Amino acid sequence: MSDSSFGSDTDPLDLRRIQKERRARIVTAIVVVTLLVSIPLLLFRTTAFKLEIAPDKANETVRITTDEGMALAVGKRILLFGQTTKLRIESVGFQPYQTRVDRTTQDRVLSIMMDPLPGSVTIHVQASSDVSVEVQGTEVSGTPPLTTELARGVYVVSVTGNQIVPLQHEFRVEGYGVTQDVQLVTEESTASLTVQVVPNTAAIEINGSPIGHGVYNGRIAVGTHEISLVAENYLPHHLQVSVGINEQVDLEVVELRPLPASLDVTSNPSDASILLDGTFVGSTPSKVTIAANKEVEIKIRKPNYLTQTTSIELRPGERSTRSFNLESVEIQAEVNSSPKAVVWVNGERKGSTPSKLVVNVGDVVKVTREGFASQSVEIEAAGPERRSLDFQLVDELRDKYDKSPELLVINDSITLRKIPPLQVSTRVPPDIAGGSDPSTREFELTRAFYLGTHEIRRKEYAKFVTSLKVEASNEDLPISEISWEEAARFCNWLSAQQKLEPVYVFESNGGVTINSAALGFRLPTEAEWEAAAQFDLYRETVIGAYPWGSADAPRTGSGNYSGRESRPEMYPFLDVHLDNHVEVAPVGSYRQNANGFHDLGGNVAEWVQDRYESKSQGLNQKLKDPLGPQSGLDRMVKGADFRTHDLKEMYINSRRVVGLKDETVGFRVAKWLW
Template sequence: MTAKEAVPVRGDSPADDDFSVIQPVGFTPVEEQAGGGKLLLSPRALTVAGCLLLGTLVLVYLLVARSLIFETQPADADVSVSGLALPLGDGHLVLPGTYSYTVSATGYLPKNGEVEISSDDHSRHAVTLEKLPGHLQIVADPPVPVRVEIDGEEVTSEQGLVKDVPAGRKRITVLTDRYLPFTQEVDVEGLDNTQRLEAQLRPAWADIHISSNPPGATVTVEGEVLGRTPLEAELIQGDRVVEISMPDHKTAEIPVAVTAGVEQRLAPVDLGAADGILQVASTPVGASVTVDGEFRGRTPMELALTSGTEHQLRFFKDGFSSVERTVQMGAGAERDMTIDLNAVFGRVRITSSPESARVYIDGELAGNAGETFRLPTRSHEILVRKEGYEDYRTTVVPSAKLEQSIRAVLLTAEEARWSDVPAEISHPAGGRMKLMRPDAKFTMGSSRREQGRRANEVMREIYLNRAFYIGVTEVTNREFRRFRRMHSSSHVDGVSLDNDNLPVVNISWTDAALFCNWLSERDGLTPVYRTERDRVTGFDGGANGYRLPTEAEWAWAARFQNGDMRKFPWGDELPVRKDSGNYADNNAAELVPAVLRSYSDRYAATAPVATYSANGLGLHDLGGNVSEWIHDLYTIGTGLSMRREENPVGPQDGDYHVIRGSSWRHAGLTELRLSFRDYGADPRNDVGFRVARWVN
């Protein structure tokens, strides 16, 4: 071993030399040899190290890389992948990441895209290439210019060549003049290839033989002159009109249904002598014209009259005397005729209430009411006008033989407005309602001195001026069952209360209010009663829907007559008058404790509505039959305030509602009076209701 070889060495690489520890030993310098220093690793070692490193990298690549396989349509398409992608069998070997690819094949559109490779699994990617369009060469037999439609849409073609047709099954239609359309299904293969389609065209015409009497007439079809009769012409299939004309003769128009390839011989056409043409006018214009009793129009006009025959012409116009003429025309002759019509007048007297109104006739001021006007005997628009009143309009046709009269009754704006409000209506359940327009100041309640008075009949000063509709009768079982189909009014000891025409009973005040809301909804009106879960929580005094009558309305309708308040339904004195209502009489003796021994109403319990006479307002049973639920909540006033209440609707708070009117159970003086007041909330077998509505 030389001195140089005796130098201590740590580690296997030059990097370890940097960390050698110098020991304190004796040192003998080594003589340097010519030729410089010696390499630490030989070339062979470096080659081996490089091969090992490369092998390691390859091994790592193989362990980390994933296969990427493209499934292409067509299968022989070329696939190019960007980046480090090693072809391997049917696919590529790639590291995880994102790669761009291009798939191409002859006859197809190339397709580019990106694919992301994860480290979890191998990847398969399907790519379908779209075929390039194909071309279609149409060869027509016979060789004529054609138009081409593909699937019903016309396409551009050059000498029968249609370019860039998408691949797939197509319906090809070949069109050309004078030939039938040719249609065929074709599978277009695409791939930029040209396919040939031979179209055998069949003629679209037929030979038509046309003749006339006399011969030599001109034949025209759709404006094209084909020749003179007799004639054999080729007509395109379809519904055609053949026009045959000749001077001094009538033109004939013959409809012909032409079928391609089917020859036809038309029957000879007889051409009659041409009509004469008469130009007619009148003074004034617009006169109606009849020829031989047939209306032909109004002047000025052109009349075609059969030649060689006498015709009766009549001219007439409203307000003018008619004129008759006899005319005979030669074949093809033309003449003019002017007729003067003489005016005919009638007399119309126009009066008005109030007087001194102005009269306008046909939009022009003609004079004053009270005058007689001489007018042509035709329809006239009459307008009678006076300041402060609505216009009166009518029409009149004066008569030359009889003087006519018109009386114009002029209404104020208020009267005219109410004239458009119907006096009677029907609600959706079928009941009738009458219009009431009160303007009354009255005292509701009764005097303390009145025999039979109850403490709750406190006197109140009322002013009622709000118009309303009110039911002519009480609501019947039939009407209520349209709202609540299964309702039964039941019976009293076997006496039925449930027949259709009997008033509905055994319903609560809330039931009656909900019925009113149902009517409102059926008529598209705003409901009066506010509800929550079939419970009434209040009311809207401005709503236009159906409701129960207010106590003031009921009292006025039942009692007010000629400025006074009646005591009983029949008048102011006892006994009960015959046929005045349904009360507790001998017929009800087994049902109630007290009866009217000297009165008979023919019914033990309720009676059909409108059985008895109506009161002066046309309303039935406001006394008797059944008592009635009222809109107002029940209270008892003090009677100390004499302030007049205008259209009262009752208090906002309370536990009970007012009941008004006597019933079939009542026979006492207290109950028979129209001022009798009761209250309640729950159903009873002698309480029903009627409906009302404000007129806004």
């Protein structure tokens, strides 16, 4: 359409208006068409993200903006048109949160955790003096009122001061930027401290802060304080004082100790002992510390030299020097011994007794002889210049026996008693000796030994065999119904416990050999068992044929045999005897014998080390350290038991065998001293 379509009478102004409106409609149409085409394309390239904001309170006033990139926030959804954008999330009472979102992010749900703003707390304290304020143990510096920022939560504020009662108050901080006031009112304290110090120039400090000199009588805060008292030339004194509410603490008079003085001590020759008031403090040359304002005795001592003594008194902190010239001394010694022996001085051989020697103070004179215990003496300063040293040597083994303890206690409860070397000669009854007349049994034991005063208890054996059930009612009963080999293995175990060489060697073929040189624990030999049961070591006489003596009936309380108490149980019994136990009794229930051993007669019979032979060895001939037959299938059992009712079986010389094990057989332990 051309402009000629308008009539000739059309106003030119109207014409221009119409043309302008036409052009506007054309532009609008083009824009609409462009938008209709672009929007689908834009939507096709848009990535949507969903925001999950915590805590819930942050959602109440949340505001989301984009700082860069092409993105649109619609509620808690983000439409990302470009490649990336930066989000800023704000909410009243929370720290602003910023994050970057990228089109390549796989997770389309973004979890946002916003941090609450702290609360602003102003603490007001009403007090008549200076105070210190702490919140949760952290000091808030400054003078009240004090303002601090605290995260949401429950807090404890503490107020302390020299003139107030300590105050603690719990309060809750709302957080989220909320401003709060905490009002505290303190109570005046009348707690006080009184102290007087000698010397009066001493400074008095409380918790490192000076409060005066010599005397203090004033206020002090409730709580624990370190009091320091310090003066020149005196040792500082520190003490802790706990002060309660309104408590008056009086330390009375505290006297400081003067600083010690020092003394440089030298001698010619050197390496002399220094003694202060009789106490060794070092060797010359040496710097020693001594108490000030006090007279101290100094003694200088060196072997082969005369001791020198002097006194000194020094002021606090003073340092002084003392030198000593020592004079040598020699002693004429005449050494004698019985029997004749070799003489040694400080480990160097000097001949044989009798001998005349020149020795010095501190020398060690020693005499030795094979088979005898050595003896020695140290030459002392006190005494004449001519001296006689006389030694009476003692048999080495006898000396070892005399120095060994009378009793050994092993594993808390196993007690062994010492028995010396001895010779025993007894009359063996005909029915034991196997003839019509009594025989003589003689033997000599040259090795001292220890023997258990009791049979081994169940509680003691249970430490070896841990599967053994032990109760309070049976722990003190003797262990029984075990084989000879089990008893020997217990002895080896006990030796290992005490780090001793075992006596029994268990061979791969089942045999057992005895290492008679070992000093570990073992079963007693028959001879040792009979010596302990039949020979009174103190009177050196034979007790009798039975453990209780020679009477043909057990004495009351002498042992646990089968007497009239067994009648109700239908056991065979000895009509002339009565004791307190039908069955086995706790060890030690009956009287000990003359040598201090329990239950060598009665209760349970006992394994011994010897192999069994029907006829006793040593009849009418003297034996030395007998160990029994060299071969044999069975091991020997000695002593009567709680089932024994035949007097013949109660003889000390009686011996028997049992099967592998028996309920009436237990054991006790022994060991050689050498």
